[in-house]
Amino acid sequence: MLLGETGVYLLMAVVSLISTLAVYMAVRERDLVKAVIYSALQSGLYTTLYFLLLAPDIGLVYIPVAVGLIPGVLLILISKTERWERE
Amino acid sequence: MRVVEVVVLVVLVLTLGLLITVGFEYIMPSSVVRPLAEFYLYATYNPYKLNEYTAMSPEAVTAIVWDFRGLDTLFETSVFYLALIAGLALTRRLLSEHAEKPGYGLSLIVKTVTRITAPMIIVVGASIALHGHLTPGGGFQGGSVIAVLPMVIIVVFSASFLIMKGLTTSKMIVVRSLGLFGIGLTAITLLLVSLVQGTHAYVFQNMIKPDAQVSMPVDIAGALISGTLWFFNLFEMFAVAAGFSIAFIVLMLARTLQTEER
Numbered sequence: 644m645l646l647g648e649t650g651v652y653l654l655m656a657v658v659s660l661i662s663t664l665a666v667y668m669a670v671r672e673r674d675l676v677k678a679v680i681y682s683a684l685q686s687g688l689y690t691t692l693y694f695l696l697l698a699p700d701i702g703l704v705y706i707p708v709a710v711g712l713i714p715g716v717l718l719i720l721i722s723k724t725e726r727w728e729r730e
Numbered sequence: 731m732r733v734v735e736v737v738v739l740v741v742l743v744l745t746l747g748l749l750i751t752v753g754f755e756y757i758m759p760s761s762v763v764r765p766l767a768e769f770y771l772y773a774t775y776n777p778y779k780l781n782e783y784t785a786m787s788p789e790a791v792t793a794i795v796w797d798f799r800g801l802d803t804l805f806e807t808s809v810f811y812l813a814l815i816a817g818l819a820l821t822r823r824l825l826s827e828h829a830e831k832p833g834y835g836l837s838l839i840v841k842t843v844t845r846i847t848a849p850m851i852i853v854v855g856a857s858i859a860l861h862g863h864l865t866p867g868g869g870f871q872g873g874s875v876i877a878v879l880p881m882v883i884i885v886v887f888s889a890s891f892l893i894m895k896g897l898t899t900s901k902m903i904v905v906r907s908l909g910l911f912g913i914g915l916t917a918i919t920l921l922l923v924s925l926v927q928g929t930h931a932y933v934f935q936n937m938i939k940p941d942a943q944v945s946m947p948v949d950i951a952g953a954l955i956s957g958t959l960w961f962f963n964l965f966e967m968f969a970v971a972a973g974f975s976i977a978f979i980v981l982m983l984a985r986t987l988q989t990e991e992r
Contacts (some may be wrong), residue, residue: 663743667736671735699866700866700867700868703867703871703875706875707874708874711877711878712874712881715884715978716977716981719978719982
């Protein structure tokens with residue numbers, strides 16, 4: 644039981660670290676399409692965290708909204724404006 | 731410059747980790763259930779004492795969201811629709827639907843795969859919404875899963891394709907309004923029933939209460955529906971799916987008109 648709990652906490656730590664990395668990549672990326680994809684990756688990892696923290700309701704609303712709808716709207720907006728971020 | 735950024739990020743993450751480790755006992759939930767949570771767990775599914783407070787739903791989150799704190803959720807829903815109405819008002823000139831020639835879209839492979847997955851998306855969304863009183867999920871979750879489908883169709887085919895297939899914004903507005911009307915009607919059904927009977931009931935009442943002896947049906951032909959919860963989830967699913975679809979179609983149409991004017 645203790646091993647299982649420790650394993651879950653370790654998994655949460657790893658997932659959090661990867662999501663931080665994804666946020667950094669999304670902020671640094673000059674290509675906005677790639678930035679949106681990094682942001683969706685971060686949202687997917689957050690969904691894992693919500694599930695591990697026993698909040699599957701929030702996880703279920705997070706998957707379609709943060710991985711499907713928001714990147715879609717952002718991609719539409721990017722296609723209306725510019726793909727590359729300027730200084 | 732980049733090295734500084736990475737160092738700042740690493741320090742931030744490590745400090746947060748250290749803080750959480752030091753303050754472990756304040757962040758982790760205690761194993762003792764508080765009295766309020768105890769009441770919620772006791773009242774969520776209680777078929778033995780129906781005359782006391784109960785929501786008759788095995789899913790505590792949905793029971794809290796739509797029964798114990800239903801008015802909160804109603805106002806959250808209205809905030810979402812007010813934002814949508816503001817968006818529609820901004821683009822009201824663009825709402826005329828002219829579907830001349832659909833764009834080429836993506837390749838045949840992608841289109842075929844989309845045609846196969848489209849019913850699956852709808853089934854998953856409907857399952858999440860209609861089982862909202864039994865398993866994690868609910869109307870908003872199911873509705874937003876279904877709303878992914880028009881999004882995918884707009885990307886893979888085109889916005890004109892969606893309109894040619896009959897999924898126009900005016901029809902979506904009708905569906906959304908019917909969903910909202912259903913939510914409002916479900917909230918006051920028992921009040922209307924009690925007015926007819928000349929008894930006493932509350933707005934947003936679900937099951938029998940000690941001082942209000944009217945009740946929604948617990949099940950339909952043996953299938954548990956938990957009274958109002960199932961209806962709320964159903965109507966919320968329609969309203970949310972239609973609302974998001976309107977937003978996408980309007981966004982894409984706005985783009986077409988702008989490029990025409992240029």
